[in-house]
Amino acid sequence: MFRDRVDAGKQLAKRLASYANRKDVLILGIPRGGVPVAFEVAQALHAPLDILLVRKLGTPGQRELAMGAIASGGVRILDQQLIASFGITEEQVAETIATQEAELQRREQMYRGVRPDISVQGKNAILVDDGIATGSSMLAAISALRTLQPKRIVVAVPVAPSDAEEQIKRVADEFVCLDKPEFFVGVGQFYQDFSQTEDSDVSSLLERAAKTLLASHKL
Numbered sequence: 001m002f003r004d005r006v007d008a009g010k011q012l013a014k015r016l017a018s019y020a021n022r023k024d025v026l027i028l029g030i031p032r033g034g035v036p037v038a039f040e041v042a043q044a045l046h047a048p049l050d051i052l053l054v055r056k057l058g059t060p061g062q063r064e065l066a067m068g069a070i071a072s073g074g075v076r077i078l079d080q081q082l083i084a085s086f087g088i089t090e091e092q093v094a095e096t097i098a099t100q101e102a103e104l105q106r107r108e109q110m111y112r113g114v115r116p117d118i119s120v121q122g123k124n125a126i127l128v129d130d131g132i133a134t135g136s137s138m139l140a141a142i143s144a145l146r147t148l149q150p151k152r153i154v155v156a157v158p159v160a161p162s163d164a165e166e167q168i169k170r171v172a173d174e175f176v177c178l179d180k181p182e183f184f185v186g187v188g189q190f191y192q193d194f195s196q197t198e199d200s201d202v203s204s205l206l207e208r209a210a211k212t213l214l215a216s217h218k219l
Helices: 007-016 034-045 080-085 092-113 136-146 164-169 201-217
Strands: 025-029 050-051 056-058 061-073 075-078 124-128 150-159 174-179
Touching: 007 034, 007 150, 007 174, 025 034, 034 050, 034 075, 034 124, 034 150, 034 201, 056 092, 056 136, 061 080, 075 136, 080 136, 092 201, 124 136, 136 150, 136 164, 150 201, 164 174
Parallel strands: 025 050, 025 124, 124 150, 150 174
Antiparallel strands: 056 061, 061 075
């Protein structure tokens, strides 16, 4: 059980200590909930922080159930078996994708502002979220990240279902997870405080991380 995302990030950073103080490491938080965790990891490892945006594609009428996900770079992952079993039409899928793509673009502009993204090419990219539930968002994030040509992808989360490791390790180079419980309902059950991370929190943490990194380079 983690107190909150800050506590989870600090604990996760200890497991990632071998990546500290390296110029070839980049921390990528998945907004919104993954960014406070990623911020603590970036601070502890003295590494730059950026974001990788992913949007879950909710099933019509059952929005919490993911029929897939999209991510930065035009990546789409669709669960065709689920789509077929629920009788979801191509039009419904297209409408859901269009809605989430608009939201992804809005957030990209809001979080980054005029600040450009940090180059991933040739880096050890540590992809951080506050937890993994179905895995669809993380798989989309990994696929998007591969197109940016990192040297290595490390997926780092505080908690995930016990069967997530095999799934993630098929597509990532390393999987770091503090807790892999057999009984898993949702990520929130493993946090005392799982209050929503706001857009303003994400923007603020990215700005703080950039200022910290700039200050350290001036020393």
